[in-house]
Amino acid sequence: MEIHTEFVTVNVADGTSMRLYVARPTGARPARGLLVMQEAFGINAHIRDVTERFAREGFLAVAPELFHRSGAGFEGKYDDFPSAMAHMKELRDPAMEADFRAAYDWLRGNGIAGSSPIGAIGFCMGGRAAVLASTTLPLECAVSFYGGGIAPNPMNPGLLGRVKDVKAPVLLFWGGRDGHITPDQTRAVAEAFKAAGKNYVNVEFSDADHGFFCDARPSYNPVAASQAWPLTLAFLNSYTSAKEARASARS
Numbered sequence: 182m183e184i185h186t187e188f189v190t191v192n193v194a195d196g197t198s199m200r201l202y203v204a205r206p207t208g209a210r211p212a213r214g215l216l217v218m219q220e221a222f223g224i225n226a227h228i229r230d231v232t233e234r235f236a237r238e239g240f241l242a243v244a245p246e247l248f249h250r251s252g253a254g255f256e257g258k259y260d261d262f263p264s265a266m267a268h269m270k271e272l273r274d275p276a277m278e279a280d281f282r283a284a285y286d287w288l289r290g291n292g293i294a295g296s297s298p299i300g301a302i303g304f305c306m307g308g309r310a311a312v313l314a315s316t317t318l319p320l321e322c323a324v325s326f327y328g329g330g331i332a333p334n335p336m337n338p339g340l341l342g343r344v345k346d347v348k349a350p351v352l353l354f355w356g357g358r359d360g361h362i363t364p365d366q367t368r369a370v371a372e373a374f375k376a377a378g379k380n381y382v383n384v385e386f387s388d389a390d391h392g393f394f395c396d397a398r399p400s401y402n403p404v405a406a407s408q409a410w411p412l413t414l415a416f417l418n419s420y421t422s423a424k425e426a427r428a429s430a431r432s
Contacts, residue, residue: 183207184236186229193283195276200253201284202229202244204236205292211241213421214293216284216320218303218310219247220395221265222257227397231304238414240421241292245284247277247310259398269306269336274313281314298421300349302413304394305329308354309340316346322420324352324413327359327391332366344373350380352416354409356389356402384412 186204193199202224205211217232219225224246235242248255251271257264281301288299298321303311308328315323325331333339351374355367367385374381386393386405393402394409 182237182239184233186233186236189287191283191287194279197250199249199280199283200224200246201287202232202246203242204229204233205241206236206239210292211236211239212293212297213240214285214288214297214299215240215242215417216281216288216299216301216303216311216314217242217244218301218307218314219244220305220307220392221262221269222259223248223252223255223265223268225256225397227395228304228307235302240417241288243284243288245280247272247280247307249280250276259392259395272306277310277313278317281310281318285318300324300417300421302326302417303328305392309337312340312347312351313343315349315351316340316343318348320349322350322352322417323347324354324416326354326394326409327356327362328353328370329362329391332362332369334362334366341369341373344379345377347374347377347379350382350416350420352382352413353384354394355383355385356391356393356400356405357385357387358389359391361391382416384409 232242248268300322301311301314302324304326308325309330311323330337371383389402389405390400392398392400393405
C-alpha cells in the first residue's frame with residue numbers, strides 16, 4: 182500500500198506546541214486511527230518505520246513527540262540511555278495526557294470521523310504511555326510492548342492505581358529475559374488488570390529481552406518480533422475493524 186508521511190505541528194492545551202509524525206495510506210480515506218507512542222529515544226527511525234508499517238495496514242497513524250517540552254527533535258542513540266533519561270525525567274503524566282488529547286483531536290479533525298475507531302500502541306516508555314492513554318481517551322484498544330513504569334519501579338510510581346480507569350481492551354507484551362522489568366512487576370500488572378475486571382491479554386516471550394521488537398537494538402529478537410506482529414494486528418483489527426463495520430452499517 183502506498184503511503185504519505187510528514188511532520189505536522191499541533192497546539193497542546195498547556196500552551197505548548199508538539200510535532201506529530203504522520204503516516205497515512207494514499208488514495209482511500211483511512212477509516213481507523215492509531216496513536217504510536219515513542220520509546221525513550223524519540224521519534225527516531227524505528228518509531229517512524231513502525232508508524233509507516235501501520236499506515237500500510239490501513240491506519241492513519243501518528244506518533245506524538247512526547248519530549249517536545251524538553252528536547253524537540255531529540256533522537257537518542259540506543260547505546261546512550263543517559264541522554265534519553267534526561268528527557269524522561271521531565272515527563273509528567275498530566276502533560277502527556279494533554280499531548281495524547283492533542284494527537285487524538287488531530288486524528289478526529291483530519292479524516293477519522295467521530296464514529297470511527299482509534300487505538301494506541303507504544304514501546305518501552307511508550308508502552309506505559311499507551312496504557313495511560315487508555316485511562317483518559319475513548320480508545321477502542323491499546324497495545325503495550327514492554328511498558329516500563331506501569332508497575333512501580335525506582336524511577337516511577339507506576340500506574341497500577343489507575344488501572345481501574347482503563348477504558349479499552351489492552352494487549353501487554355513482555356520479554357522473559359527483560360532485565361529492566363522484573364517478573365514481580367509483570368505479575369503485578371496482570372494482577373491489577375484482573376482485579377479491576379479489565380479486558381486484557383498478557384503475552385510473555387520467554388526468550389526475549391527488553392526491546393525485542395526493535396531491529397535497531399542489540400536485544401532485537403526476530404522470532405519474538407515476527408510472532409508479536411501478527412498478534413498485534415489481530416488484536417487491533419478485532420476491535421477497530423469491528424467498530425468500523427458497525428459505523429459503516431449505520432451510515
